[in-house]
Amino acid sequence: MASELVEETQGQSAQKRHRIARGWPVFTVLAVALLALLIGGFGMSYQAKLTEVQKNDNAAWLPKTAESTKASEEFEKFIPVQTFPGFVVFQRDSGLTADDKSRIANAVAAIKGIEGIDKPGLLPPQYSKDGTAASLFVPLLAKAEGVSLTGEDVAKTEQNVMDAAKATIEGTDGLEVYPAGAGGLFTAFIDALAGLDGVLLFVALGVVILILLLVYRSPILWFFPILASVVAIGLSSMIVYFLADADLVTVNGQTEGILFVLIIGAGTDYALLLISRYREELHEYESRFDAMVKAWRETAAAIIASAGTVIAGLLCLSFSELGANRGLGPVGAIGIACTVLVMMTFLPVVLAAAGRWVFWPRRPKTDHAVDISTHGLWGRISETVVRRRRVAWVGSTIVLLIGIGLIGFLDTGGLTIQESFTNRPPAVVGQEIYDAKFDKGAGAPAVIVANDAQRQAVIDATSKVEGISTKPGSVCVQIDPTKAAKLLEQFGSATLPDLPAGCPPENLLVEPVDGRTVITALLADSPDSPAAEATVDRLREVLHAVPGADALVGGNSAAVVDVHEAAIHDRNLIIPIVLIVIFIVLAILLRALVAPLLLIASVVLSFAAALGVSGFAFSELFGFAGADQGFPLFAFVFLVALGIDYNIFLMTRVREETAVHGTRDGIRRGLAVTGGVITSAGAVLAATFAMLSVVPVVGFAEIGFAVSFGVLLDTIIVRSILVPALAHDIGKKIWWPSKLAAGKD
Structure with missing residues (x-):
């Protein structure tokens, strides 16, 4: 019957x-x-x-409300041309010869004809004190006549500059040439991402x-x-x-x-x-x-x-x-x-x-x-998990807590551009030579926009800030490129004539605009170094206190500071919002409140453990200098948003089985049925994100490792052991306040 x-x-x-x-x-x-x-x-x-x-310039990163963004907008009123400070570095270990210097001069002549560089900003070669290196400042146009150039345009200009420089040293032994500066490093980053989509x-x-x-x-x-x-x-x-x-x-x-x-x-x-x-x-x-x-x-x-x-x-x-x-x-x-x-x-x-x-x-x-819920490997695993549920969820929780205990290894203080590569592109080699032989902050000064009436007060206050270069001419009003270009025409030269030490003469400086002026301050450290960022913080604190100056501090280093601060703001704001959104989705889907709270708690534990293990791996295994401030947010969004898939796959099937077989048997059957597919899905997702390591950029490698490890941790430990074991121990109360909470346990 x-x-x-x-x-x-x-x-x-x-x-x-x-x-x-x-x-x-x-x-x-x-x-x-x-x-x-x-x-x-x-x-x-x-x-x-x-x-x-694609947009790979600073405008794609900087917050519109950041001080460096406001300073940049005002700076455009004085100089509509924006540049990436770039250098061409020549080196001979035994010392530059007369022929080397002649070839470097030829390089200057060749580079000045290249489209995409700021010709008035091209400076004469600078030679190191030990006579082994020379640097040529070649500013790359980033924005001209209100039009921003793409990252690919800048990279192409940089490549043309290096091709011209290399052509002048052909046939010489021992003389090497490298790119350096923000322009060279930015181009190296663009090159690292080139072809990323296809590869x-x-x-x-x-x-x-x-x-x-x-x-x-x-x-x-x-x-x-x-x-x-x-x-x-x-x-x-x-x-x-x-x-x-x-x-x-x-x-x-x-x-x-x-x-x-x-x-x-x-x-x-x-x-x-x-x-x-x-x-x-x-x-x-x-x-x-x-x-x-x-x-x-x-x-x-x-x-x-x-x-x-x-x-x-x-x-x-x-x-x-x-x-x-x-x-x-x-x-x-x-x-x-x-x-x-x-x-x-x-x-x-x-x-x-x-x-x-x-x-x-x-x-x-x-x-x-x-009946696949009682056959195969996952049928046996589910039986073991529910039979020894208390040992299972306590043990898995301890494993997660051990991972969380490693979180002290995670350094999110940020990376310099040089530290952002997993390999050593020529721009990194060139920057290392430049930092060892020349003034580190040259080419990328802090840009200060202030009321012209307080010009001298701002200059005096800036000069006393720790981390600002003390050399003559380090803190000066911005030179006007239009006036400099006219001077070049008078001298018939590709570069400005040698000027006395100190600031340029008044007739070469920018004129005030709406009662405002621009002052540049040379930093004593590399523009994207932690020391330079600390200098920007001190400089802002001092200048904001100058009465009537209404000073804004911008420039490359200030932009890095603002990006880092925005990353911390985003992390603290967005992570709670994501958790709330996910909880609401789970509550609607499962028609319960206890189960979503359990799942959210497991997600947070899993994420924290993944961060801890990742921090240990970055510092102790891979030798990375640290992680960017935005790393925790990216890891969280990908781990939680994607990892919640497995929560949903598991618990929707458990709910389906519960309606027929009761909560505890429904959990056993749900795990048996979904265990294989969830594990397979986790392996696929982990392997996919691991492929980000093919990009020679530390940020990609770190995100790839963190998400891959976190997904596997979530799949193997959390979704397969912790959640079903704890849910089985709680019983039908996990479905409160739905009708299932009053049903069969």
């Missing part, structure tokens, strides 16, 4: 599913899938074009394919998630390109690289969940279309909620003071939205159309006898 009732119920359910399959949702999915394929395929051409709309995309896809081969043990099935990811990349690339071209979002090299990693990692996660449930339903339904409809309906809520959580978390970056962070938020959100659209339309359509053969050689049969 019972078996007949079950068969009758199954028959009614099957008929209902057939009616659903013929209804409008399926046709809508088919239409959207076709549209996504067409647009995504066409959009792949825009993936390479994203570099055309990172192909490496990440290759790793994901390998993992999917191991997970599915099928030479065919991996192709479908990868194809869907490629379609999602094309779709999102096209949307982001048009939005960036219209200045509605900001894209830089970092944003573009992370966008593709997000799509591949998150997309594969969604595909794994859908395909895992599809395989499960193929054991129950003869029709592959019925099986896919059932799988789609049962996973749609979890996948859409997961994507919604990631999107919400990324959009929280819109509260950031840093332009690049604000840009990453909507760009990443667009990528995730396109990904979930493709994975929930295109992927199920092509999988259902292809048939069971895609699982070859392990084609699922319609046997109605397979």
Whole structure:
């Protein structure tokens, strides 16, 4: 009698599913899938074009309210041309010869004809005291006539400068030439990101394919998630390109690289969940279309909620003071939205159309006898976790606390540009030579905009600040390039004639504008060093106290200080907002309050442990000088927003099983069913982010390691042991205040 009732119920359910399959949702999915394929395929051409709309200049990073930004805006009233201070460094260990100096002079003549440099700012060669090195100051145009040049434009100019310099020393042995200064280092950073989209995309896809081969043990099935990811990349690339071209979002090299990693990692996660449930339903339904409809309906809520959580978390970056962070938020959100659209339309359509053969050689049969919650490795693991639940959650908590205990190793004091590379590009070598042989702060002074009536008071106060160079002419009113250019015409020279030590004569200085003037102050330390940042802090404190000066301190070092301060502000503001948003999403999805609190607490513990282990690895294993102030925020957003996927995958299935089998058995069954797919998804996501290490930039390597390790920690320890064990120990109260809290324990 019972078996007949079950068969009758199954028959009614099957008929209902057939009616659903013929209804409008399926046709809508088919239409959207076709549209996504067409647009995504066409959009792949825009993936390479994203570099055309990148913005890698300071304006993409600096907060608009920062003091350095305000100083820069006022500075443009005096000098509309903005530059990157760059140097060409020549060195011969045994000492520069007369022929070397002649060739250096030829280099000056060659460089002055290059487009993209500030010719009036080109200075005569400076020679080191020991006679082994010479430096040529070559300012690279960053903004001229109100138009900002792209990072690629600046990099091209720098390359032309170095090509000209190298051409003049051909045929000599022992004379070396290197780029240096902010211009050279900035260009090295741009070069490090060049081709990031293509290299990172192909490496990440290759790793994901390998993992999917191991997970599915099928030479065919991996192709479908990868194809869907490629379609999602094309779709999102096209949307982001048009939005960036219209200045509605900001894209830089970092944003573009992370966008593709997000799509591949998150997309594969969604595909794994859908395909895992599809395989499960193929054991129950003869029709592959019925099986896919059932799988789609049962996973749609979890996948859409997961994507919604990631999107919400990324959009929280819109509260950031840093332009690049604000840009990453909507760009990443667009990528995730396109990904979930493709994975929930295109992927199920092509999988259902292809048939069971895609699982070859392990084609699922319609046997109605397979209960995967009691079979296999994860069935045994779930039994062990719930049987020894107290030992499991206490032990896993101790493991996390050990990781948290290492957090003292994490140094977020920031990195200099030289410390920001995992390799040693020529610009870093050149900067090391320059710092050893010449004044470190040359070429990148602090820029002070103040009331002209208090000019002398500002100069006097600035000169007394610790960290300001004490050499004659270190604190002076800004020279006017227009006046300097006229003087050049008089002398018929490429550079200004030698002037007496000290500040330039009054007839070469800028005229006051609206009662304001510009004063430059040479720093005693490298512009992006901690010492220079401390000098800026002292300088601002002193000048803000000068009566009637209304002084603003800008320049390269001040910009670094403001970026760091904004990063700390963003971290303290956005992390709580993300937690609140995620809690609300979980509460709505699970229709409970206790379970979301448990999951949020586990996320915070996991994140803190990942930070601790990462800090230890950075300092003790990789030898990095530290991490940027923005590192904790990026790690948090990616770890929590993406890691919450596994919470959702687990707990939505647990809730489904609880409604039938009770809370404690539902937890056991939910872990058994989702353990494999969650572990596989975690491995894919970890491997994808680990591919950021192919970029020779410390920031990318650190984010890649932290997210990869954190995802694995979250997948193996938190989601597989801590959460199910603790939830099982709590029992049905985790569903409070929903009806499940009053149901079977």
